[in-house]
Amino acid sequence: MKRFKILCTLLLVSFLIAVFQNTVMSFVEGFHLGYGIATFEIDNGLNSESYTYLDLTPKTDDIALNADNVKNGAPLSLVPSKASVVAFYPEGTHEKTTAELIISIINGLLNLGIVICYFYVLVVFIKIILSFRRSEVFEEINIKRINIIGIGFLVLGAMSTIWQGLGVFMARQAVELADYTISYSNIIDWDDIVMGLVILLMNEILRLATGYKKEQDLTI
Amino acid sequence: MSIIVYLDVMMAKRKMSLNELSEKVDVTPANLSILKTGKAKAIRFSTLEAICEVLDCQPGDILEFEK
Numbered sequence: 001m002k003r004f005k006i007l008c009t010l011l012l013v014s015f016l017i018a019v020f021q022n023t024v025m026s027f028v029e030g031f032h033l034g035y036g037i038a039t040f041e042i043d044n045g046l047n048s049e050s051y052t053y054l055d056l057t058p059k060t061d062d063i064a065l066n067a068d069n070v071k072n073g074a075p076l077s078l079v080p081s082k083a084s085v086v087a088f089y090p091e092g093t094h095e096k097t098t099a100e101l102i103i104s105i106i107n108g109l110l111n112l113g114i115v116i117c118y119f120y121v122l123v124v125f126i127k128i129i130l131s132f133r134r135s136e137v138f139e140e141i142n143i144k145r146i147n148i149i150g151i152g153f154l155v156l157g158a159m160s161t162i163w164q165g166l167g168v169f170m171a172r173q174a175v176e177l178a179d180y181t182i183s184y185s186n187i188i189d190w191d192d193i194v195m196g197l198v199i200l201l202m203n204e205i206l207r208l209a210t211g212y213k214k215e216q217d218l219t220i
Numbered sequence: 221m222s223i224i225v226y227l228d229v230m231m232a233k234r235k236m237s238l239n240e241l242s243e244k245v246d247v248t249p250a251n252l253s254i255l256k257t258g259k260a261k262a263i264r265f266s267t268l269e270a271i272c273e274v275l276d277c278q279p280g281d282i283l284e285f286e287k
């Protein structure tokens with residue numbers, strides 16, 4: 001039981017760090033980027049559209065020396081695979097179409113949904129860990145909670161896939177790069193989907209174990 | 221289809237209380253009560269053996285299969 005409790009604590013700490021990294025750090029980075037873009041817009045009289053976390057695929061296999069190693073001055077080839085693109089337009093020249101507006105709203109709602117879902121999963125997860133630490137492992141309530149977490153991860157996977165897909169779609173409509181293709185190749189959020197499925201599978205094992213425990217408890 | 225437990229009938233025949241039986245077979249009164257009320261999912265051979273010995277009966281006197 002001691003080992004079990006240590007693992008629970010490690011899992012909780014890891015989960016909290018992951019949430020911090022994925023939400024708080026992303027928020028801070030996004031805030032800095034947004035602040036920089038806004039300042040640039042005001043200083044230069046421009047409007048902008050941002051397309052974030054895009055997967056880029058080089059159009060050719062040619063290697064270009066397009067950067068320098070500051071440490072020793074040697075030439076480098078910088079090949080970005082993920083990038084955020086900010087497209088600038090002179091003020092008043094770029095109006096969003098109705099379709100773009102609708103997609104933007106859907107994307108915003110999805111983003112909000114992802115954050116809410118993530119925190120809900122976190123709250124349920126903390127409840128489970130606290131329950132486990134009280135040695136309440138084979139309880140019906142925990143099976144329901146783990147089920148919620150598994151489904152939560154699947155929903156998260158689906159939402160971030162749609163969010164990513166819409167982001168790539170909008171970027172491809174507005175931007176075309178000379179050397180890179182904005183790619184749909186990595187839009188599916190396999191991490192969350194696989195995690196959700198693994199959790200649901202483990203939960204089924206726990207459900208079976210709980211059933212056996214009940215039987216064992218009623219064996220005289 | 222179910223297994224009917226006639227522990228209460230045998231205890232009445234032997235004029236034995238639940239507490240007395242629980243002391244003699246070394247099973248808690250709570251567990252014996254679960255067995256008596258038919259809520260038990262299974263019974264160990266060792267428990268059945270002890271009950272049969274104390275009540276001087278056969279397993280068939282305590283348990284019956286009903287279609």
